[in-house]
Amino acid sequence: MRILGISGSLRHDSHNTQLLRAAAEALPGGVGLELWDGLKAVPPYDQDDDVQPAPAAVAALREAIAGADAVLFATPEYNSSIPGVLKNALDWVSRPLATNALRNKPVAVVGASTGAFGAVWSQAELRKVLAAIGARVLEGDLAVGHAPSRFDEHGRLIDDDVRDQLREVVEALAAEAAHAPALAAA
Numbered sequence: 001m002r003i004l005g006i007s008g009s010l011r012h013d014s015h016n017t018q019l020l021r022a023a024a025e026a027l028p029g030g031v032g033l034e035l036w037d038g039l040k041a042v043p044p045y046d047q048d049d050d051v052q053p054a055p056a057a058v059a060a061l062r063e064a065i066a067g068a069d070a071v072l073f074a075t076p077e078y079n080s081s082i083p084g085v086l087k088n089a090l091d092w093v094s095r096p097l098a099t100n101a102l103r104n105k106p107v108a109v110v111g112a113s114t115g116a117f118g119a120v121w122s123q124a125e126l127r128k129v130l131a132a133i134g135a136r137v138l139e140g141d142l143a144v145g146h147a148p149s150r151f152d153e154h155g156r157l158i159d160d161d162v163r164d165q166l167r168e169v170v171e172a173l174a175a176e177a178a179h180a181p182a183l184a185a186a
């Protein structure tokens with residue numbers, strides 16, 4: 001089973017990207033997690049450009065999502081919402097609405113912030129957007145507040161509670177993806 005990890009932060013030392021790297025080390029057997037790193041290359045959404053063939057970065061993202069069994073998002077919170085670059089990429093993925101790559105796709109959302117609340121509002125916003133697009137959104141969030149204290153100087157997760165919660169999220173996502181074909185056929 002393949003999970004695609006998408007971080008909403010472009011920053012090299014992003015805590016959200018580090019969270020996805022930690023998730024990749026906490027996977028159940030038979031599950032792989034691949035990090036998608038093409039966010040910065042996605043152009044601003046313009047409906048006039050939303051034609052075939054799609055811009056290369058958009059086509060690559062759509063294919064990466066379509067080829068994954070599930071998607072794990074890690075999002076920062078920017079001004080109480082999701083980063084514009086992430087929303088922009090999701091706007092591209094959402095089209096065409098009826099057949100978009102996220103439709104019926106199991107997805108889960110986690111998030112990290114430097115403040116106390118761990119990007120909870122941003123995670124809620126992202127779940128709302130993903131549901132509107134038609135993804136199968138897992139309930140619940142993993143709010144990693146005070147992010148700089150959870151990782152060492154090499155960006156490795158050092159908080160065992162967060163690691164356990166991350167493992168639970170990934171296991172739930174993998175379980176949902178295992179059920180996906182049956183649900184899709186129903």
Ligand SMILES: Cc1cc2nc3c(=O)[nH]c(=O)nc-3n(C[C@H](O)[C@H](O)[C@H](O)COP(=O)(O)O)c2cc1C
Pocket residue numbers: 009010011013014015016017075076077078079080081112113114115116117118119147
């Ligand atoms: C433009 C901007 C807006 C931000 N707004 C919020 C916010 O609303 N809530 C919050 O908890 N943190 C906010 N932050 C702080 C982020 O939580 C912090 O920069 C975090 O490290 C970003 O995630 P990253 O490490 O994955 O890049 C903001 C940061 C930036 C750059």
